[in-house]
Amino acid sequence: MSHRLLQDPGLPVANPTTSYWQTPPNLDVLDIQSPSLPEERDVVILGSGITGLSVSWWLTQLSDSLSISVLDARQICSGATGRNGGRINCTAVQDYAKYRKIFGKEKAVQIVRFELAHFNAIYEFAKEAGANVLERSEVRRVGAVSAVFSQEKLLELKRMLEDFELAFPDLKGEWKIVDRTEAVEVYKIANAHGALVGKAGAAWPYRMVTSVFANLQSKFADRFSLEANTPAISVDRQGTGDYPYNVVTPRGIIKAKHVVHLQNPASGFPKRSNSSWSFLIDDVLDYATQSPTTGHIVIGGGETNGKAEVLGIPSDAEEDILALSHLGGILPAAFGVSQWGHEVESKTRIAASWTGILCNSLDKVPMVGMLTQKLLDRPAGNLESAEWISSGYGGYGMVNAFLCGKNLAHMIARVDLDGNESLPEAYYITPERIGMLQRILKKVLNSRQEHARALL
Structure with a gap:
C-alpha cells in the first residue's frame, strides 16, 4: 500500500467504465478540439470537470480579456464529475462533528457553512449559465434521510445534532432525528432504527458541465477553447517572460501565464469508488438519489472506510465485484421486501454500473491555492x-x-471574495499545513498496514 500511495497516478486510463450520467453523451463537446493548439494562453486549465467549469466561468466573468484553454486527457467531463452520485448534499451534522475533532470549532464552522453554500451557488449558476441549463441539469432541492441500523448509531446521531445546534443556532430545526416508527412508516426504510432528516440538493452534473462548456465555447470563441483527448505530458517553467510555462502535449506545446491543476483523481492518493438516502450500516456508507425524469435510483458506496485494496488504484476501467454485489442488494436490505418488493428472477434491476476515483488529502479537506x-x-x-x-x-x-x-478564479484574477462562499481557512495551502501533511505521510509510510489505514 505504501508503494501505491507514493507512485505517480499517471494519465487517466483510456478505457473507463461508462457511467449512467454520461449517456447519451454531449456530442457538442465530447471530443472537441481546436484545429491546432493555441500557441499562448493566459490560463491553461488541466481538467474538464465541475472545478474546471467553475474556474473557466468565473474567469470569463471577472475579465473580458483573459485567454483560456481547458485540456482533458480524455473526453470532456469523463472523470469524477461525470461519475458521482448526483447529490449536492452537505452532511452538515456529521461533518461538523468530524471537522471539529480535526480543526477545532471555528474552522469546522467555516467548512460546514462553505459546504452548505453550494446548493444555492450551483442553482443560481445553472439559472444564469444559459437557456435550459437548469432544466437539463435537474438541479433541485430534495429531502435528505440518513438512516442508521443500530440503536448505538442513533444515539450517536442525537449527540451530534445537539452539538451542531449549539454551534449553528441559526440552523436549529433544519435537521431532526426520527425514531424507528417514523423511519418505517413515513420514510419506508423498514429495517432502520431511526434517521437524521433534513434538506439536500441533487443534479445531473455531466449535463450541467457539458452544456455550459458548450455555451462558453460558443460565446467566447476568440479567447476560450476546449481541448479533449489532449493530455498534459509535462509542465515546466522557462524564465520569467509573459508566458513562462510550457504545457507539453502530444499535439504540441502551449505557452501559459498560469497553469491550473484540476485533475482531482490524477493529483495523487486516489481511492476508487462505485458510484436522497444515506444508509450507515456498521462502517459501510451507501447513498442514493432518484432522478425525477427517469425514476432511476443512483446508488453510490459499497466500500468500507480505509479498505486497503482500493487505496492508490488510479484506474476507473474496472469494477469491484464485491462492491457491485453489495450495491445490488443494499436497497432491498434497507427498505425491506414490504417496500422494495421481490426481485424478479432473470430480470435485473441494475440498469448500469461504473467506477470512479476519489482523491483524498491526508487531513480530510481539499487543497486549494498557489503551488509553492x-x-x-x-x-x-x-x-x-x-x-x-x-x-x-x-x-x-x-x-x-x-x-x-x-x-x-478570484485568486488568479486578484479579486476578493467574501462571505460564506469564501474559502475556509483549512483549505489553503500554507507552509504550516504542508509541514503537518509531511509528518502524517511519514507516519503512514513507517506504520504497519492496519495502522496506516487508520491514519488515512
Missing part, C-alpha cells in the same frame, strides 16, 4: 504567473468543487 516551492520540482511562480491547484475532495466534490473553483 515545497510542492514543486521546478521554480515556483508568483501572483503574476503561477501554478494553481484545487484537489482532494474525498468524494464530496459536489459540496466543494464549484466554490473552490470560484475562489481559485
Whole structure:
C-alpha cells in the first residue's frame, strides 16, 4: 500500500467504465478540439470537470480579456464529475462533528457553512449559465434521510445534532432525528432504527458541465477553447517572460501565464469508488438519489472506510465485484421486501454500473491555492504567473468543487471574495499545513498496514 500511495497516478486510463450520467453523451463537446493548439494562453486549465467549469466561468466573468484553454486527457467531463452520485448534499451534522475533532470549532464552522453554500451557488449558476441549463441539469432541492441500523448509531446521531445546534443556532430545526416508527412508516426504510432528516440538493452534473462548456465555447470563441483527448505530458517553467510555462502535449506545446491543476483523481492518493438516502450500516456508507425524469435510483458506496485494496488504484476501467454485489442488494436490505418488493428472477434491476476515483488529502479537506516551492520540482511562480491547484475532495466534490473553483478564479484574477462562499481557512495551502501533511505521510509510510489505514 505504501508503494501505491507514493507512485505517480499517471494519465487517466483510456478505457473507463461508462457511467449512467454520461449517456447519451454531449456530442457538442465530447471530443472537441481546436484545429491546432493555441500557441499562448493566459490560463491553461488541466481538467474538464465541475472545478474546471467553475474556474473557466468565473474567469470569463471577472475579465473580458483573459485567454483560456481547458485540456482533458480524455473526453470532456469523463472523470469524477461525470461519475458521482448526483447529490449536492452537505452532511452538515456529521461533518461538523468530524471537522471539529480535526480543526477545532471555528474552522469546522467555516467548512460546514462553505459546504452548505453550494446548493444555492450551483442553482443560481445553472439559472444564469444559459437557456435550459437548469432544466437539463435537474438541479433541485430534495429531502435528505440518513438512516442508521443500530440503536448505538442513533444515539450517536442525537449527540451530534445537539452539538451542531449549539454551534449553528441559526440552523436549529433544519435537521431532526426520527425514531424507528417514523423511519418505517413515513420514510419506508423498514429495517432502520431511526434517521437524521433534513434538506439536500441533487443534479445531473455531466449535463450541467457539458452544456455550459458548450455555451462558453460558443460565446467566447476568440479567447476560450476546449481541448479533449489532449493530455498534459509535462509542465515546466522557462524564465520569467509573459508566458513562462510550457504545457507539453502530444499535439504540441502551449505557452501559459498560469497553469491550473484540476485533475482531482490524477493529483495523487486516489481511492476508487462505485458510484436522497444515506444508509450507515456498521462502517459501510451507501447513498442514493432518484432522478425525477427517469425514476432511476443512483446508488453510490459499497466500500468500507480505509479498505486497503482500493487505496492508490488510479484506474476507473474496472469494477469491484464485491462492491457491485453489495450495491445490488443494499436497497432491498434497507427498505425491506414490504417496500422494495421481490426481485424478479432473470430480470435485473441494475440498469448500469461504473467506477470512479476519489482523491483524498491526508487531513480530510481539499487543497486549494498557489503551488509553492515545497510542492514543486521546478521554480515556483508568483501572483503574476503561477501554478494553481484545487484537489482532494474525498468524494464530496459536489459540496466543494464549484466554490473552490470560484475562489481559485478570484485568486488568479486578484479579486476578493467574501462571505460564506469564501474559502475556509483549512483549505489553503500554507507552509504550516504542508509541514503537518509531511509528518502524517511519514507516519503512514513507517506504520504497519492496519495502522496506516487508520491514519488515512
